Amino acid sequence: MQLWLVRHAVAAERDEFDGPDADRPLTAKGRRRFSKFCDWLACQTAMPPTILASPLVRAAQTAAILAKSAGLKKTDIISTDLLSPGVDVRQLIQFVRSQSAGCVALVGHEPDMSHILTALIGGGAVRFGKGYIAAVEFDGEAAIGAGRLCWFVGPKL
Numbered sequence: 001m002q003l004w005l006v007r008h009a010v011a012a013e014r015d016e017f018d019g020p021d022a023d024r025p026l027t028a029k030g031r032r033r034f035s036k037f038c039d040w041l042a043c044q045t046a047m048p049p050t051i052l053a054s055p056l057v058r059a060a061q062t063a064a065i066l067a068k069s070a071g072l073k074k075t076d077i078i079s080t081d082l083l084s085p086g087v088d089v090r091q092l093i094q095f096v097r098s099q100s101a102g103c104v105a106l107v108g109h110e111p112d113m114s115h116i117l118t119a120l121i122g123g124g125a126v127r128f129g130k131g132y133i134a135a136v137e138f139d140g141e142a143a144i145g146a147g148r149l150c151w152f153v154g155p156k157l
């Protein structure tokens with residue numbers, strides 16, 4: 001199994017957005033950059049057939065861009081509170097296992113994506129930039145501490 005951990009692309013700044021934090025959208029530049037990045041990725045590797053995303057607007061928009069590059073529809077994205085800020089890694093992994101897919105993308109937020117990655121690979125210190133993706137591989141089912149980091153890249157690549 002392989003998991004892609006995806007931090008949402010560049011969003012409007014908190015102090016520049018008048019609505020609730022959950023409604024902060026991606027910026028036009030963030031959309032363009034992440035879209036180009038995902039299109040490039042689609043030419044480099046197999047894209048995940050399953051995408052789970054935080055229900056917050058910026059993560060949902062990021063997931064939609066990833067889905068388009070993967071040849072999926074927005075309706076193929078599964079929105080889950082398990083990827084809202086404050087992720088419980090154990091519950092999330094149980095949910096991922098229930099998807100019975102060989103590759104699943106998880107679209108969420110910082111510091112959660114860094115926390116999930118370090119939990120899956122058994123330690124370390126990482127920081128996800130906006131729009132970065134890490135691919136973690138497992139010999140069998142996804143499990144805490146059993147993953148291997150395959151690659152970790154961002155849209156500025």
